Amino acid sequence: MRTKSVTDRMLDVFVYGLLLLLAVACLFPFLNVLSKSLSANWAVLSGKVGLWPVGFTLENVYYVVTDGIFLNALKISVFVTVVGTLGSVLFTGISAYPLSKKHLPGIKPVLVLYVFTMLFNGGMIPSYLLIKQLGLMNNLASLILPGLINVFNMLLIKNYFESLPESLEESAKLDGASNLTIVLRIIIPISMPVFATVSLFYAVAFWSDWFHPMLYLNDPSLKPLQLYLRDIVLEADTSNQNLNLNIDRLMNLSPEGIRNATVIVSTIPILLVYPFLQRYFIRGILVGSVKG
């Protein structure tokens, strides 16, 4: 057994210390925002709030959490994320499976077409016109359908399918299983790691998307959480000469505390979910790389 020399241990201390410092430094801004959301407005304004709340109050958080607009935005986000993820995983899986069967004709050209879309994009205006003419404006489907199949994720799944031993399927066929049975009872259960990973990627993409809602949704009651958050945080951004700020608006600005509280409350869902899914992220990124 190798014991560590003194220099090794010193290096350990140094590295750990540095990493700890970095981690703490990342934590500070978050703690600051958290403290501000739990502080009285006057304290936030006079810069008295550091890592700990001053003039502790729950009224900002309470206001945000009971605000109908916030709750509606949360509901919309959850809906889009859940439905979008399920739909995306389903269709991405369906697309990937045949492409992993090397004996089928025409696979190469189809793959080329898929990859082509990864490289070239129509841009904002053609996309907007397309959605408009499909009659999907002001419809949540416009957030889900265009991005339903992400080619990168599909290739990930395809690679995984290809790495499964052929003998599995062959033996199932010998036992008289139909194609559908093979997929449902053998392939899918075995592919759970890659499906979990891809679900996670999709879920994060759907949850954080604010650009497409901004573009396609005009109805205020359809605003998802990220867009809502963005609007609130930018509300007082006088530096970019926001055309919206006339004097009456300025007199009505949300106090600092409420804006910070909105940030915190909007982050909580993802904060709660992420620790449980973290290992899938890490595992998932390696999924396509190492061939056992």
Next chain:
Amino acid sequence: MQVAKRWTVVLLLLVLAAATALAGCSGSGSNQKAGGASEGAAEGGSTQSGDEGGGSKPTLKILQTYAKHNYDTPVTDFLEQATGYKVQYDMLPQDNAQDKLNLIMSSGADYDLVKAGKQDYFRFALNGALTDLTPLIDKYGPNIKAAISQKSFDAVKVDGKIYAIPDLNTSYVGGGVMVRTDWLDKLGMKMPTTTDEFTAMLRAFKEKDPAGNGSQNIPFTISGATPLVDGLLGAFGLYNGWNPEDGKLVNRALDPGLKDYLTYMKSLYDEGLLDKEFATNKEETADQKFTSGRAGTEFVPWYKIPSLDEALKKNVPDAKYAYIPLMAGPNGEQGYGVGQGFDWYMIVPATAKHPEDAIKYINATLEPDTFKEMYIGKEGVDYKVENGEYLPIQPAFFDDRGYSSDYTMGRDEEHFQDYWQARLRKSDAMFEAFKQINDIDDNFKHPDVLGFSTFLPKLAQDSQKLDNMVIDYSVKAIVSGVTDSGLKDFQNQWLQAGGEAATKEVNDWYAQQQ
């Protein structure tokens, strides 16, 4: 067994998704009342007002600018009841609003009314994207013609035709130099009235340290974004961005007063009277310094006063403050620039479904009593009148009508500024401060001539960039000094960056107004 269990889970999730779908899926009209401000129930009693087929009054679709209340306030209910029109409000985003507006207008908007800014309005009008409102106003808009002045209409005409209903701005002095009057009292000094007296006051703040701040003491603080301080600018004749001199409009960048102003500020900086850190101060930083009691003077726009007042009083309970109303410069110049012009332009796209009803709707809102009630509510419930002044009844006023300004589409131009005073009284401190710099003699208020200008494309395109150049140069000059050659270099850069084209355009227009 395992597979069955997995499938059950998936099935349950799908059912959950479907349930959420049914509960809150897409589309117009399914809005639920947001919490908070929706107690217009009493007024909203009659919410039907035929919008289905029938031919009575169609539902109007209006594209509004972003507002955090989603246009779900008692004002919406009141307007529906008063005009008989049901309105569906869509909103532009907070950010990238202009891009989104362009997208919507260029792909055949079916909105009946759209709220647009000046640049966008003129561009749409010149490109034929708008309905000509002149005949409609003549036919259906007697209230509109009574409420909006000819001057306002003239300012929005394109080729002699009116394509928008203009929404007039309130006109006021926005902010000035705020000073701790308890510091002045402690030192036995009076409010300064000239820049020399201002300097003397700051010197006294520095040397005598009335609040006992020690090394934390800051006589005068500003933020790096506002090196051009209203009130002090007036002492050098730089009231607005563009000022008339000898029959021409001159931008601050080229104004001879700029050098004097910057030299003066530099002298304050060198003596340690101006916050050494000002260039890196964000607005919040400067506010913090003032509210924590460290700074004796700060430039403050009065809309911030309610929150600043609260913070300052908590940190320094005996603090007193007031605006320095006027300071005369070496040439005796003093005063403030005052903005004017239009907040917004209400337009009817050429592809609107109900253009005539749009005008009828606006006409109904501009009926004098309707406008008044929309703007400030009911007398005795939301406001009261004392000595000819309008006072809000709290909290009803702000619950019911706090957001009325977001809804205005043209204003009763003669009266609305009086009604608006009720809004100002949201906070007594704010109202007091407002009066301190707005009750000055009219001679010292210099209206922004460009406020009512027609469309000036080159100016519109470059003005933000040019203004930022002036600000950046000013910060540098205050920190490191103004030299004639340095100033000349800056001015040349400014001219080349579009300043020359803008100046010519502005003055061509100005010459026509003489």
